[in-house]
Amino acid sequence: MPSWWGKSSSKEAKKKSGTESFIDSLQRKFKSPSDAKFDSSSGASRRHCSDVVSERGSQSRAESRSSSPSKHVARCQSFAERPHAQPLPLPAVHPANVRRTDSGINVSAKPRAEKSSKSLFLPLPRPACIRSRPDPTELDVDLVTASVYSESSIDSDDDTRRQSPQASDCDNVVRTTTVCPSSMMLKDQASKVMQTNPGEAQRPVNTLLSSQNSPASPKRRPLGNHVASLQVPHHGAFFSAPDSSMSSPSRSPMRAFGNEQVMNTAFWAGKPYPDVNLLGSGQCSSPGSGQNSGHNSMGGDLSGQLFWQPSRGSPEYSPLPSPRMASPGPGSRVQSGAVTPIHPRAGGAGSETHASWADDGKQQSHRLPLPPITIPHSSPFSHGNSAATSPSVPRSPARTENPTSPGSRWKKGKLLGRGTFGHVYAGFNSETGEMCAMKEVTLFSDDAKSRESAKQLGQEIALLSRLRHPNIVQYYGSETVNDKLYIYLEYVSGGSIYKILQEYGKLGEAAIRSYTQQILSGLAYLHAQKTVHRDIKGANILVDPYGRVKLADFGMAKHITGQSCPLSFKGSPYWMAPEVIKTSNGCNLAVDIWSLGCTVLEMATTKPPWSQYEGVAAMFKIGNSKELPAIPDHLSEEGKEFVKLCLQRNPHNRPAAAQLLEHPFVKNAAALERPIPGPDLAPPVGVTNGIKTLDVGLERKISSEDSERLAVHSSRVSPTRPRSSEYYIPRNISCPVSPIGSPLAYLRSPQLQNGVMSPSPISSPRTTSGSSTPLTGGGSGSGTIPSHHSQHLAHFQDGFGSIPRSPKSVFLNGPTYHDPNLHIFRAPQPGSHGFRDLVSSENETATKQLGRPWHVDLYNGQSVLADRVSQQLLRDHVKLNPSVD
């Protein structure tokens, strides 16, 4: 007996009535003498019903609706006992048979077939659930939204789902996690469009059916068919909207990242995944964080990998481009999920789906992701392609091929690493011979983690697309290909610092200095743009063969608006600043400085500080003690002081990145031995990353010459050659002290002058020698550099919505963690001098500029800490019990 039989809801009963009638018709047709005998014992009413089915059609349905559960059971039993009455194998639903009824319910012309396919019934949010969402303005205004075009499929699915007993499984999740009111509105719009235009609606429905029929993933509905969804606000989406900052030269580019502006775009308005609860992100990262490459002996969580466990035949199983990704030609290529309702599996071979597209055979294989080679913005979310421009108009299938789509020349190569959200492959452009890193993420719309992945990836894209610096991994473009999102990045072949440490052990001081200097350069640039990385650690810093390091993984990065900072608890605990753990303010630039200090220790010892403790214990150490981690003796005095400067518990006292660049530990760092052989910053040919008007040759020169300038002015760069005086000169070519390593370099930046960093005089390295001010809240490190690294590592993120965040949350009923100093940070020491004097005054200025005094967030430190710890405990629990949702 089907398990759902006895669980039928009234709605299901209505639906089943049709099925029963149909079945009864079958029974009558195939009735054997024994059936007749059995029927005679099953009651007159039922016999009557069956008769009516065959004779009066719809009238019988009304009667059958009155069937009680017990009656269902009786029927079921009768089926079981009557072989001839068993539901016969029925043909799979053919898309052509699917239609939309006036009621908005997608039914098949073969209702029995539909009923027999459980995979058709996927849970989707109900309107009531959606309306119960909190005020969207409270939500973390990060990125990524759902498609408003192909939401029609969701709508259909929604209706279909209501018929499904399985819906209840997911509804609870959906109720608390998914769609914001705005997206609901859009969804409704899409629904109306569908109902008035059944022809349009049909394709998404078919897509849905075919996707759900896929044996590979029966319960997941990839986002691919509505990955308009991933409205990544790179230049196009952000800069082309009427109120885009980039459309108006009078507005600062940085405002493009302001929440208010973001909300003006459909990208944000359609945000279907405003927050995600109980996500695995908390389980994914850790000292080794997600790391990837199979070198994560530090306990990178495998849950992400499990989550993304590819189906057989998917590209993940092969380092070679899979047939599925092979391109039959431009015409078939789906440039973006945003423009096609075709589900990837709908176009797959018959073995992959039960449905087929008789009229669209070209969809049966997928083309490779295309290199960002022919258009300024390879992202599907460019202006002309952006949902932001027409959020409520379904895309026509005729638009599936964007003529400005990047050429399909990136071939997926070897697996470079695994992250929380997917895999990173080498990509090769066989026409230009260039390589890139392809971050591939499979998106499933009905999966909470997928939603979080989409959100985080969108955030990463949005931020990366605006950055251009030799110490930041270059973003080339992104696109969705059906249910896959590809982010094309500069290929940094040496892997991460974490990986290097695992393979080769701790670094020598010269390398630490050099790496630290470069990290600082990247951070100074990032911070000048009022962006905080929030996940600085060895695993997120890549190294190229020439010893250049590049910040990567901007999935947690955040642009600081200067007004309010959303509740954030992101980063990896061992690198996490105390204020992030203790308070809700993880959105300040100083958190990166703390993490940098931890990374220096990581480079010097191969382990981050406090890694001898497991996650929760480490959090207490970081957030609730006065201890500082031990600093290895073999580090120079300059190095020790540098670390101490970074690891000051009072974020006010931490120097800014630009200031730290003047510290002798990094300022005196030796240049790398090997010169950089020519320009390396240029994206692959044709990739402009927002620099639309440059021809290839010029672009290449410029990209290696003045990355900072280009980054700052990327939206307004003219095709003229920059003045040589503005060229960026890579540090390790000719300058002992890099121009980018000097805060002076940033004085040219308008952002800097108006931003957080102050163009105040730079202290002389000599001034630091006299600095002996005790570290605030610090003592002599009593801890030891870990010899054993915990396997219980966690990666914290926003989105644990089911866990109360309020200081008055239930978690406060648990043990209290008293720390009288928790919210008493010392003011900058007026008597101090030298490097610290400068740092303190600068940080005061920075605080004012941020417009948010630190102490405001510190009063509830204990409760927040308890909250954090509770989250960590829950994550640990979930991690140890993967079955727990």
Ligand SMILES: Nc1ncnc2c1ncn2[C@@H]1O[C@H](COP(=O)(O)OP(=O)(O)OP(=O)(O)O)[C@@H](O)[C@H]1O
């Ligand atoms: N641009 C790149 N060049 C070379 N390798 C890369 C590049 N980007 C990522 N990788 C490899 O892939 C791994 C995972 O990448 P990344 O950390 O960006 O993924 P993620 O999902 O964001 O990870 P995380 O779990 O830290 O959030 C890296 O550790 C690195 O080994």
